[in-house]
Amino acid sequence: MKKFLGKVLAILWKDILAELRTRDIVVSVLVFALLVIVIFNFAFEPERVGLVACGVLWVALTFAGVLGLSRSFVLEKDKGCLEGLMLCPVDGDVIYFGKMVGNLSFMLIVAIIVLPILFILFNLPIFRPELVLIVVLATIGFASVGTLFSALAVNTKAREIMLPMLFFPIVTPVIIAAVKASGIVLQGGSLSNLSIWLQVMAAFDIIFLVVSSLVFQFIIEE
Amino acid sequence: MRSNILLGLSFLLMVAALYLVFIYVPTEKEMGIVQRIFYLMVPMGWLALLAFLIVFIGSILYLVKRESRWDILAHSSAEVGIVFTTLTLIVGSIWAKPVWGVWWTWEPRLTSTLVLWLIYVAYLMVRSLAADESQGARFAAVVGIIGFIDIPIVVLATTLWRGMHPGPIIFQGGLAPSMLLTLLVSIAAFTTLYFCLLGRRIGLREAEAEIRKMSQD
Amino acid sequence: MENLGYLFAAFTVVWVVLFGYILSLLRRQRQLQRDLDSLKERSSARQGKG
Secondary structure (H helix, E strand, O other), X not given: OHHHHHHHHHHHHHHXXXXXXXXXXXXXXXXXXXXXXXXXXXXXXXXXXXXXHHHHHHHHHHHHHHHHHHHHHHHHHHOOHHHHHHHOOOOHHHHHHHHHHHHHHHHHHHHHHHHHHXXXXXXXXXXXXXXXXXHHHHHHHHHHHHHHHHHHHOOOOOHHHHHHHHHHHHHHHHHHHHHHHHHHHHOOXXXXXXXXXXXXXXXXXXXXXHHHHHHHHHHHOO | OHHHHHHHHHHHHHHHHHHHHHHHOOOEOOOEHHHHHHHHHHHHHHHHHHHHHHHHHHHHHHHHHOOHHHHHHHHXXXXXXXXXXXXXXXXXXXXXXXXXXXOOOOOHHHHHHHHHHHHXXXXXXXXXXXXXXXXXXHHHHHHHHHHHXXXXXXXXHHHXXXXXXXXXXXXXXXXXXXXXXXXXXXXXXXXXXXXXHHHHHHHHHHHHHHHHHHHHO | OOOHXXXXXXXXXXXXXXXXXXXXXXXXXXXXXXXXXXXXXXXXHHHHHO
């Protein structure tokens, strides 16, 4: 167990180091998420924007998430790192969890910066701590299938289109649950209304973390 | 020979189903004649699920055993499944117009069928966009597994999402025996047709593989 | 009875799509058969020469 964790952390550390040197993913994804928010602002009447804020938040985070996920394996592939990773004497699930935790942390960093900006831009009244829980659960869901599909898409001929085509339909339950749950939180709803959506997201996260780690080896084998 | 018997059986059942739906079964009181679309919609939806269940099983067996026949089964079933899912969407839409007054409503069943359709379109695209044949088979198998596991979660989420406004119940007091009979015959008819189509599609894939092997020699 | 049209539309669409699919399967099958025949012909011609 300890050995497993060590290997996962080694892969994670490699990704963090690469990110610290280039700032390739977090900065570009963050700017993209802000752009989505600004453009949505123009698409709706300014007075009604408060009503759609949750939708805007999740559209921005999903689209930005897909962008970050696709970068994650494109860099590996283009620099030949993927072959190096595959040559490592580790199992597929180790590589999967290493990459997944890396993607998860990048997406969480983006979400943590985007949330307060959205609150200011859309003039929303209060910040509730439950939102953090929703963001974490939803992001785990995105990263769980996203890492798998990112590794898949990067090996196909049309990798830019393949990832969103696979990713969006599969994560619809997470998007529905996240939008509904954050809507309940922002309207000051009770925790009992919220819990069913948190359960949906938690179930999705657990199921797809397990299944993805099991099938990941079939994606990267040659 | 066996496929011809199946085809004949499917044809007979189909004629029986048409007779039952149009002449035998009594018209439902609440919804009138439109309710008969129900005997078409349920088999379509059921076959979409059955087809994707077979994709799921074929995908797992392919990844475990690496025999191309499982891949052929999964691929063929996915294509036939897409045809039935498309039909579910169209028939659902024709049902929605007289019943709810609109061609499309984000009702849980329609919504999850649409998501299902999108997942398996992506499944077929993964195959055609993969670098080579065996890679496409592996990738598609992964999508076939993930996609099928996703279905119950999608249905749960869309049902909860629209949970505040339960859609009109199709039958208030359960199914009358004559209606149940009609429904079962209709399901049987379309299910045999599905297996006919699946058999044809598998034969096609095998012929393709043979030709590819020959042209390589 | 005013909704009879929808019922017929539903059945028509289902049958047209299914027949279209069957026809496309048959067409692909014929195409493959033709390819197969020409391949066989060519390979037997080559064997005859060799």
